[in-house]
Amino acid sequence: MATVSSPYADPDREAFVDTVRQFTERELAPNVHQWDLDGEIPIHLYKEAAAIGIFGDGFEAAYGGHGQRDALLRMGMLQALAMAGSGGLIASLLSNYIGLSPIQRFGTAELKARVIAPCLAGDAISALAITEPGGGSDVARITTVAKREGDDFVVNGSKTFITSGMRANFITTAVRTGGEGPAGISMLVVDGDSAGLGRTKLDKMGWLASDTATLYFDDVRVPATNLVGEEGAGFSMIVNNFNAERIDMAAQSIAFSRLCFDEALAYARDRQTFGKPLAHHQVIRHKLVEMDRTIRANQAWCELLSWRLNQGDDPVAEIAELKVAATLGFEFCAREAAQILGGASYLRGDTVERLYREVRVQAIGGGSEEIMRDLASRQLGI
Amino acid sequence: MKVVVCVKQIPDPADPGEIDPSTKTLKRDVKLILDESDSYGVEMALQLVDGDGEVVLVSMAPNNEVLAMGADSAILVSDEALAGSDALGTAKVLAAAIKRAEPDLVLAATESSDGYTGTVPEQVAELLGMPSVTFAKEVAVADGTVAVKRQTEAGYDDVTCPLPCLVSVTAGVVEPRYPSFKGIMAAKSKPVDEVGIADLGIDAGAVGWAGGGQEIVAIEPAPAREAGEIVEDEGDAYERIVSFLEELKVI
Ligand SMILES: Cc1cc2nc3c(=O)[nH]c(=O)nc-3n(C[C@H](O)[C@H](O)[C@H](O)COP(=O)(O)OP(=O)(O)OC[C@H]3O[C@@H](n4cnc5c(N)ncnc54)[C@H](O)[C@@H]3O)c2cc1C
Numbered sequence: 001m002a003t004v005s006s007p008y009a010d011p012d013r014e015a016f017v018d019t020v021r022q023f024t025e026r027e028l029a030p031n032v033h034q035w036d037l038d039g040e041i042p043i044h045l046y047k048e049a050a051a052i053g054i055f056g057d058g059f060e061a062a063y064g065g066h067g068q069r070d071a072l073l074r075m076g077m078l079q080a081l082a083m084a085g086s087g088g089l090i091a092s093l094l095s096n097y098i099g100l101s102p103i104q105r106f107g108t109a110e111l112k113a114r115v116i117a118p119c120l121a122g123d124a125i126s127a128l129a130i131t132e133p134g135g136g137s138d139v140a141r142i143t144t145v146a147k148r149e150g151d152d153f154v155v156n157g158s159k160t161f162i163t164s165g166m167r168a169n170f171i172t173t174a175v176r177t178g179g180e181g182p183a184g185i186s187m188l189v190v191d192g193d194s195a196g197l198g199r200t201k202l203d204k205m206g207w208l209a210s211d212t213a214t215l216y217f218d219d220v221r222v223p224a225t226n227l228v229g230e231e232g233a234g235f236s237m238i239v240n241n242f243n244a245e246r247i248d249m250a251a252q253s254i255a256f257s258r259l260c261f262d263e264a265l266a267y268a269r270d271r272q273t274f275g276k277p278l279a280h281h282q283v284i285r286h287k288l289v290e291m292d293r294t295i296r297a298n299q300a301w302c303e304l305l306s307w308r309l310n311q312g313d314d315p316v317a318e319i320a321e322l323k324v325a326a327t328l329g330f331e332f333c334a335r336e337a338a339q340i341l342g343g344a345s346y347l348r349g350d351t352v353e354r355l356y357r358e359v360r361v362q363a364i365g366g367g368s369e370e371i372m373r374d375l376a377s378r379q380l381g382i
Numbered sequence: 383m384k385v386v387v388c389v390k391q392i393p394d395p396a397d398p399g400e401i402d403p404s405t406k407t408l409k410r411d412v413k414l415i416l417d418e419s420d421s422y423g424v425e426m427a428l429q430l431v432d433g434d435g436e437v438v439l440v441s442m443a444p445n446n447e448v449l450a451m452g453a454d455s456a457i458l459v460s461d462e463a464l465a466g467s468d469a470l471g472t473a474k475v476l477a478a479a480i481k482r483a484e485p486d487l488v489l490a491a492t493e494s495s496d497g498y499t500g501t502v503p504e505q506v507a508e509l510l511g512m513p514s515v516t517f518a519k520e521v522a523v524a525d526g527t528v529a530v531k532r533q534t535e536a537g538y539d540d541v542t543c544p545l546p547c548l549v550s551v552t553a554g555v556v557e558p559r560y561p562s563f564k565g566i567m568a569a570k571s572k573p574v575d576e577v578g579i580a581d582l583g584i585d586a587g588a589v590g591w592a593g594g595g596q597e598i599v600a601i602e603p604a605p606a607r608e609a610g611e612i613v614e615d616e617g618d619a620y621e622r623i624v625s626f627l628e629e630l631k632v633i
Binding site: 011012015016019022023051052053056066 | 446447450559560561562563564566567570
């Protein structure tokens with residue numbers, strides 16, 4: 001039966017998403033539970049993902065990127081990867097997107113060749129370090145300092161909750177090079193093997209396959225050539241980065257909601273209670289429809305905003321609102337799926353069990369619900 | 383070296399669609415994908431050529447996936463007269479298309495995952511007057527000769543054969559690569575030689591429903607699996623399993 005797809009459909013994009021789907025089904029989905037137990041994903045995955053082009057969206061072809069930015073392609077790719085049922089896997093495997101994007105936009109050709117190229121080839125890993133033990137939401141108040149000494153910056157302070165923090169070779173770090181407030185912030189790429197850099201791994205509730213670390217900078221010397229863009233331009237880079245990170249997280253949250261729905265529907269059709277399949281009880285059917293309609297609405301919105309990004313629009317407020325809608329929708333779907341699965345959803349290794357725990361970080365990381373609403377209200381003049 | 387790979391587009395085995403009761407064949411009106419068993423031949427061809435030569439895909443349906451994996455060009459035979467072609471009809475068309483490419487080596491899968499006749503590659507070889515080697519699990523080419531490890535029930539035969547020849551490969555011989563983003567974009571500008579059967583010098587009466595020497599008389603659903611025998615281990619389970627397998631003549 002021929003189905004009418006979306007107005008955004010494009011054969012090349014579909015071909016790429018198909019590849020990512022096959023990769024996910026064969027190489028990722030069967031292993032995500034083991035990687036949760038391991039507390040990390042295997043290093044060889046970076047090479048495999050790189051060969052397919054999973055890291056390349058928005059990066060120049062000269063450094064191994066796609067030579068184009070396509071928000072719809074990125075959405076489709078993330079949603080295909082999400083079908084493995086592990087947000088931690090995506091967060092760590094794709095930390096390149098948040099770590100490298102400021103360098104792609106504002107870095108020198110020398111810095112791009114040295115940092116972006118090996119990361120896109122799967123030979124190195126990058127991370128983005130903004131959040132500090134003192135706080136993550138109020139980015140303008142970070143306290144990690146970088147003092148210029150000759151040809152170097154000397155960095156002191158610490159960062160926490162840093163995804164891929166334990167294994168990153170390059171850490172794109174927000175530092176204070178000037179006075180108080182947003183104008184004093186710069187972006188500096190810290191090499192992973194710098195003397196004076198300490199790392200400790202954090203034990204978490206979810207995203208178990210993703211290594212998350214606290215980083216300590218103790219007189220870390222960083223060559224001034226590692227400065228990304230202008231001194232004092234760091235805050236706008238962070239804000240810019242957040243937009244893409246947020247729609248990426250929304251797209252994943254919607255896909256995870258769909259996965260919760262799929263798991264719940266399959267279970268409801270199979271599981272018998274009171275002499276008939278669960279799905280034959282109206283209460284359960286209505287739960288499934290509520291999930292489905294939430295997911296469809298968010299998906300349609302996410303596609304529209306991705307399309308608008310491709311047209312050169314910058315819908316900051318709506319992306320913030322979408323992130324709220326997508327993570328609330330995910331929270332709802334994970335809960336309802338868990339109700340439908342009953343005790344089975346409480347067993348480690350179950351997809352819904354994992355997603356139920358992972359909801360929390362989707363609703364907090366990259367800008368929490370509260371901060372997203374606040375941003376939207378200011379942008380919309382409410 | 384020039385290698386031709388024969389590939390087929392089939393309905394996704396996970397969602398194959400319906401069978402047309404009048405033709406007793408799959409309707410094929412669902413999304414078609416590259417037959418997985420063909421992906422091994424494609425990978426083998428890409429590895430054998432390794433940038434030094436050419437991989438040409440021959441197919442009776444458009445197939446961008448193989449071009450995206452790295453094949454250099456395609457010969458695509460499309461003609462309304464082909465509908466309903468049986469194994470020999472298909473072989474005639476493929477053989478004529480392959481001839482245009484003048485390959486050193488032709489690779490094909492052992493059998494397709496929808497029709498499962500497992501006869502097309504050998505018929506193609508016969509029509510081309512080429513030697514053929516079946517069930518290859520390893521293929522190496524040197525000095526105008528192909529060396530094949532040919533899978534047998536007990537192990538494998540070492541077979542050598544002069545080029546040009548046709549080799550059919552088994553599933554799992556190599557790990558097929560995933561089409562990459564770059565490959566997908568590059569595929570768009572690769573040459574596709576689209577031909578009809580007249581271009582190949584084939585008469586419409588020799589292929590399709592008209593030329594079919596084979597008729598599907600009836601189709602039946604596969605019988606439901608019968609309940610197996612559960613062997614409880616009381617220390618002698620292995621003996622009972624071994625004698626059961628011996629009875630089936632599988633060991
Ligand atoms: C698993 C994981 C991975 C992460 N990865 C990274 C990473 O790679 N790089 C990185 O830099 N950061 C990372 N983070 C950090 C994340 O971005 C922060 O946790 C997030 O920005 C919130 O900051 P915070 O935790 O310090 O909360 P706080 O800023 O202390 O806020 C606490 C709570 O108060 C609310 N709140 C704060 N201000 C207001 C206000 N004005 N009005 C109303 N409510 C308010 C917030 O919504 C939040 O719920 C990660 C976090 C997690 C959990």
